[in-house]
Amino acid sequence: MKQIGLYIHIPFCEKKCYYCDFTSVPGNMELIRKYEKYLIKEIVIQAEKFGKYDIGTIFIGGGTPSVLEQTSIGNILGIIRERFKIVPDAEISMEINPGTLTYEKAVSYKNAGINRVSMGIQSMNDNNLRIIGRIHSKDQVVSTVDILRNAGFENINGDLIFGLPHQSVDDFHKTLDKVKELNLEHISMYGLILEENTLLYHWYKKGLVSMPSEDEERHMYHSGIRMLEQNGYRQYEISNLAKKGFECRHNLGYWKLNPYIGVGLSSHSSIDNRRYWNTSVFNEYFSMIDENILPISGEETISKDLMESEYLILRIRLNEGISFVDYETRFNRSFMQKYERVVNKHIETGLLMISEDRISLTDKGKDLSNLVEVDFLP
Numbered sequence: 001m002k003q004i005g006l007y008i009h010i011p012f013c014e015k016k017c018y019y020c021d022f023t024s025v026p027g028n029m030e031l032i033r034k035y036e037k038y039l040i041k042e043i044v045i046q047a048e049k050f051g052k053y054d055i056g057t058i059f060i061g062g063g064t065p066s067v068l069e070q071t072s073i074g075n076i077l078g079i080i081r082e083r084f085k086i087v088p089d090a091e092i093s094m095e096i097n098p099g100t101l102t103y104e105k106a107v108s109y110k111n112a113g114i115n116r117v118s119m120g121i122q123s124m125n126d127n128n129l130r131i132i133g134r135i136h137s138k139d140q141v142v143s144t145v146d147i148l149r150n151a152g153f154e155n156i157n158g159d160l161i162f163g164l165p166h167q168s169v170d171d172f173h174k175t176l177d178k179v180k181e182l183n184l185e186h187i188s189m190y191g192l193i194l195e196e197n198t199l200l201y202h203w204y205k206k207g208l209v210s211m212p213s214e215d216e217e218r219h220m221y222h223s224g225i226r227m228l229e230q231n232g233y234r235q236y237e238i239s240n241l242a243k244k245g246f247e248c249r250h251n252l253g254y255w256k257l258n259p260y261i262g263v264g265l266s267s268h269s270s271i272d273n274r275r276y277w278n279t280s281v282f283n284e285y286f287s288m289i290d291e292n293i294l295p296i297s298g299e300e301t302i303s304k305d306l307m308e309s310e311y312l313i314l315r316i317r318l319n320e321g322i323s324f325v326d327y328e329t330r331f332n333r334s335f336m337q338k339y340e341r342v343v344n345k346h347i348e349t350g351l352l353m354i355s356e357d358r359i360s361l362t363d364k365g366k367d368l369s370n371l372v373e374v375d376f377l378p
């Protein structure tokens with residue numbers, strides 16, 4: 001049976017970070033318990049439709065799933081196991097915030113079947129962490145990794161953000177030196193996006209915080225990738241590095257356009273040539289589930305052209321790039337016949353490189369990938 005990915009959204013955090021525009025709110029226990037009850041009802045409705053598929057990967061994200069009560073993750077995975085078939089070697093990830101984990105919780109996650117933990121670190125500098133509104137210190141990151149290792153986790157990711165307010169290149173290198181010591185299996189390294197809806201954006205517009213220059217930000221990115229590569233990590237996507245064999249299978253599924261379903265507020269699904277997304281409004285979510293219908297608020301059919309441009313845009317962000325054979329197998333025509341002009345143009349601009357069987361981004365192309373991506377639009 002075809003394998004799909006399953007994403008579960010937990011829209012709660014202890015406190016909103018100043019840069020973050022994800023669908024999450026600081027929830028009270030009453031709302032959190034109610035949401036959990038409805039999430040489980042939604043899993044049951046989804047299973048009536050998609051229970052025939054095997055689940056290859058599960059990602060419990062947010063928000064901060066570790067703000068739920070200790071038994072909640074086990075309850076959620078329990079109902080998934082009851083209603084779906086999870087393949088024996090499934091990757092089952094969850095996100096945590098270092099300020100919200102205890103040893104007891106970590107053990108309960110392990111016992112529930114979680115085998116990969118993704119932790120928001122962002123920086124190993126306490127001033128940086130304060131300015132962006134994180135609820136934890138750098139020392140709590142270190143103790144959280146200890147807790148996770150003692151609980152038996154052998155696959156841990158750490159999220160970092162570079163280009164933070166007042167951050168220098170040297171600050172970021174110091175963060176990386178400390179992160180290297182944590183010896184994690186996977187690192188995601190995101191450039192800060194100043195999202196309009198956030199406090200940080202508002203402060204920046206008012207001139208209350210200063211940001212690193214574009215050159216400094218790019219320097220952090222390239223030197224950061226190099227430092228991690230010298231320490232046993234391999235970059236496999238623009239923002240992601242892993243030790244061998246620890247690439248995130250769930251995210252690779254998104255980037256390779258494999259089918260997935262999303263459960264929970266604002267989650268997205270892409271399956272059977274259809275893409276749809278759940279409402280982001282709590283009351284709508286609750287009332288649609290009360291009516292026993294999926295809480296969908298929008299959808300689109302994925303036309304062949306849209307599918308092709310998404311394939312190209314997502315694949316080009318992977319280090320392996322676009323394989324001519326894979327493209328031909330999927331779309332039944334020659335890649336170079338259709339895209340020779342785009343490829344030649346961007347070999348000339350220095351953004352693309354070509355080898356016998358594929359094209360991929362150069363280092364310069366990783367900075368300016370949007371210029372290549374627009375040429376793949378229908």
Ligand SMILES: C[S@@+](CC[C@H](N)C(=O)[O-])C[C@H]1O[C@@H](n2cnc3c(N)ncnc32)[C@H](O)[C@@H]1O
Pocket residue numbers: 013019020021022061062063064095096097098118119120121122159160161190191192193194195
């Ligand atoms: C859902 S959070 C991870 C788990 C947990 N909520 C936490 O923050 O510790 C996902 C990740 O997205 C990244 N992120 C969120 N907003 C961002 C922004 N505006 N710019 C760059 N990265 C961002 C952060 O690295 C964050 O760890």
Ligand code: SF4
Pocket residue numbers: 012013014015016017020021022024062063064097120
């Ligand atoms: S970065 Fe993580 S903890 Fe901070 S508000 Fe966003 S989802 Fe919540």
